[in-house]
Amino acid sequence: MNQIRIALAGNPNTGKSTLFNTLTGLKQHTGNWAGKTVDIKEGAFVHKGKSYNMIDLPGTYSLFSNSLDEETARNFIVFEKPELTIVVPDATALERNLNLALQVLELTEKVIVCINLMDEAEKMGIRINEKILMRRLGVPVIKISARNKTGLPLLLDTIERVVTGVIPCSPVKVQYDDETEQKLEYLLPMVQKVFGNNVPARWLSLRLLDGDEKLLEELKDRHLSKEGLN
Ligand SMILES: Nc1nc2c(ncn2[C@@H]2O[C@H](COP(=O)(O)OP(=O)(O)OP(=O)(O)O)[C@@H](O)[C@H]2O)c(=O)[nH]1
Numbered sequence: 142m143n144q145i146r147i148a149l150a151g152n153p154n155t156g157k158s159t160l161f162n163t164l165t166g167l168k169q170h171t172g173n174w175a176g177k178t179v180d181i182k183e184g185a186f187v188h189k190g191k192s193y194n195m196i197d198l199p200g201t202y203s204l205f206s207n208s209l210d211e212e213t214a215r216n217f218i219v220f221e222k223p224e225l226t227i228v229v230p231d232a233t234a235l236e237r238n239l240n241l242a243l244q245v246l247e248l249t250e251k252v253i254v255c256i257n258l259m260d261e262a263e264k265m266g267i268r269i270n271e272k273i274l275m276r277r278l279g280v281p282v283i284k285i286s287a288r289n290k291t292g293l294p295l296l297l298d299t300i301e302r303v304v305t306g307v308i309p310c311s312p313v314k315v316q317y318d319d320e321t322e323q324k325l326e327y328l329l330p331m332v333q334k335v336f337g338n339n340v341p342a343r344w345l346s347l348r349l350l351d352g353d354e355k356l357l358e359e360l361k362d363r364h365l366s367k368e369g370l371n
């Protein structure tokens with residue numbers, strides 16, 4: 142049972158489930174990991190002899206605590222720690238969709254940005270230079286059409302190469318205003334002391350500055366029960 146876990150994240154309606162269904166076929170079931178309150182589909186696929194477990198997270202516009210869907214997607218990435226997270230932006234609304242991608246890059250290291258609906262974008266005359274995006278974001282960027290099944294072989298190979306470390310990821314970290322950065326500098330060592338490598342320290346410090354109480358409760362529950370934080 143040495144399955145490599147891949148989470149699919151993205152805004153609503155960007156074709157995550159279409160991609161999920163194409164990759165996993167009918168080998169899927171509803172997940173039952175701890176803390177699950179929203180139905181999440183899990184499925185499996187094999188590529189080049191390696192077995193992958195894919196988790197289709199709910200579509201969200203951000204990863205704060207605005208809704209159960211946001212909390213579910215965020216908690217999965219932070220606490221369940223999948224080996225890889227694939228963000229699926231909509232090529233026809235890339236700028237808006239990259240907001241969520243940047244939030245995911247604050248949460249975890251191994252990320253692939255998999256831009257979907259390229260067929261639609263092409264019809265609209267939208268051109269996307271994935272090489273520039275890749276350099277700016279610090280992680281692989283792939284263009285696909287999940288519906289037409291284009292770009293999938295490259296996606297699968299990139300998944301394998303990111304998971305095995307052949308392609309390194311160094312996700313860009315958003316720089317905030319001076320005041321926020323100063324506060325972060327102050328908070329970071331304390332957060333690191335309490336949580337070590339269990340939770341991404343810069344991201345958590347930002348949430349503390351935000352006063353995200355739901356996240357604090359989640360951390361208390363998980364830290365006190367010593368589950369999910371090991
Ligand atoms: N033209 C085009 N349509 C697509 C593509 N991928 C998905 N779609 C369509 O986009 C719509 C939404 O697809 P879903 O796979 O349900 O999107 P989702 O991201 O899972 O949506 P949520 O679960 O609500 O967040 C469906 O009508 C799909 O058929 C694509 O590559 N090209």
Ligand SMILES: [Mg+2]
Pocket residue numbers: 157158159197200
């Ligand atoms: Mg879906």
